[in-house]
Amino acid sequence: MKFACAAVFAASLALPVHAETSAPKNPLSDSETWVELRGDIVGDVAITDGATLFEVDAPYRAHDAATVPIHIRQIDNASPIESAIIVIDENPAPVAAELSFGPSMAPLDMEVRVRVNMYSNVRVIAKTEDGLAMNGRFVKASGGCSAPATKDPELALASMGQMRLKYFEDVPQMSSARREAQIMIRHPNYSGLQRDQVTQLFISAHFIDTLEVYQGDDMLFTMEGGISISENPVFRFSYSDNGTPALRIRATDTDGNVFEQTLIKSGHT
Numbered sequence: 001m002k003f004a005c006a007a008v009f010a011a012s013l014a015l016p017v018h019a020e021t022s023a024p025k026n027p028l029s030d031s032e033t034w035v036e037l038r039g040d041i042v043g044d045v046a047i048t049d050g051a052t053l054f055e056v057d058a059p060y061r062a063h064d065a066a067t068v069p070i071h072i073r074q075i076d077n078a079s080p081i082e083s084a085i086i087v088i089d090e091n092p093a094p095v096a097a098e099l100s101f102g103p104s105m106a107p108l109d110m111e112v113r114v115r116v117n118m119y120s121n122v123r124v125i126a127k128t129e130d131g132l133a134m135n136g137r138f139v140k141a142s143g144g145c146s147a148p149a150t151k152d153p154e155l156a157l158a159s160m161g162q163m164r165l166k167y168f169e170d171v172p173q174m175s176s177a178r179r180e181a182q183i184m185i186r187h188p189n190y191s192g193l194q195r196d197q198v199t200q201l202f203i204s205a206h207f208i209d210t211l212e213v214y215q216g217d218d219m220l221f222t223m224e225g226g227i228s229i230s231e232n233p234v235f236r237f238s239y240s241d242n243g244t245p246a247l248r249i250r251a252t253d254t255d256g257n258v259f260e261q262t263l264i265k266s267g268h269t
Contacts, residue, residue: 026060026138028121033089050133056124058137065144067230071111072124079128080106090120096228102219109238113230115144146193161259162186167266182236191227210252216244
């Protein structure tokens with residue numbers, strides 16, 4: 001089931017990806033919106049407090065509402081996180097992404113950049129074999145879903161689907177070593193709430209709705225996403241390397257485009 005919520009690429013590479021680690025001064029707050037949303041997103045399934053299972057880092061006051069880093073890190077490794085839903089309560093379509101994880105992603109350590117449209121709880125609902133658990137942060141941001149798109153729409157469309165892979169350490173000397181990688185995808189991810197800067201007409205929604213990342217035949221993670229995922233999406237994550245020389249990425253968007261690329265890991269030729 002897909003959900004849709006309503007930065008130039010090079011500039012995004014210069015920004016620090018991980019959210020600042022600090023004491024949780026912005027815990028989830030009481031939310032009437034969540035009371036209304038809960039049934040549509042998870043039904044009447046019980047949800048436990050996820051604070052002992054995983055932590056969520058997000059800025060209390062976002063520097064850029066259109067590119068807010070959400071960092072999910074598993075604390076208790078006894079039960080792997082199999083999937084997660086990122087929900088931004090006050091966004092026009094609150095479910096930002098549904099993520100599924102392969103065994104090599106455990107313990108989960110991943111960051112996603114999202115749009116936040118107004119002051120809102122940003123919550124992560126994680127699934128393990130023990131059930132659902134939730135944690136999150138309250139983020140002060142506004143206008144993320146309607147923030148102006150890239151200044152050069154023609155360039156954005158011409159380069160759409162280009163991908164880059166970045167590593168943050170040398171190639172491991174053996175398989176199963178943990179690696180930290182970042183995948184960057186050029187795509188305007190139009191939310192449907194942005195206006196053309198010349199005509200002032202609304203730009204039709206056009207965004208990446210599915211993403212699959214594999215190393216060899218092993219799935220690392222998949223995503224079903226909507227307009228809350230930032231322009232030029234960036235995914236930073238840790239995983240256990242199985243020794244294959246490349247990652248395979250496949251993405252689709254709401255216009256029916258398919259983008260596939262094999263990206264060589266650092267240290268391989």
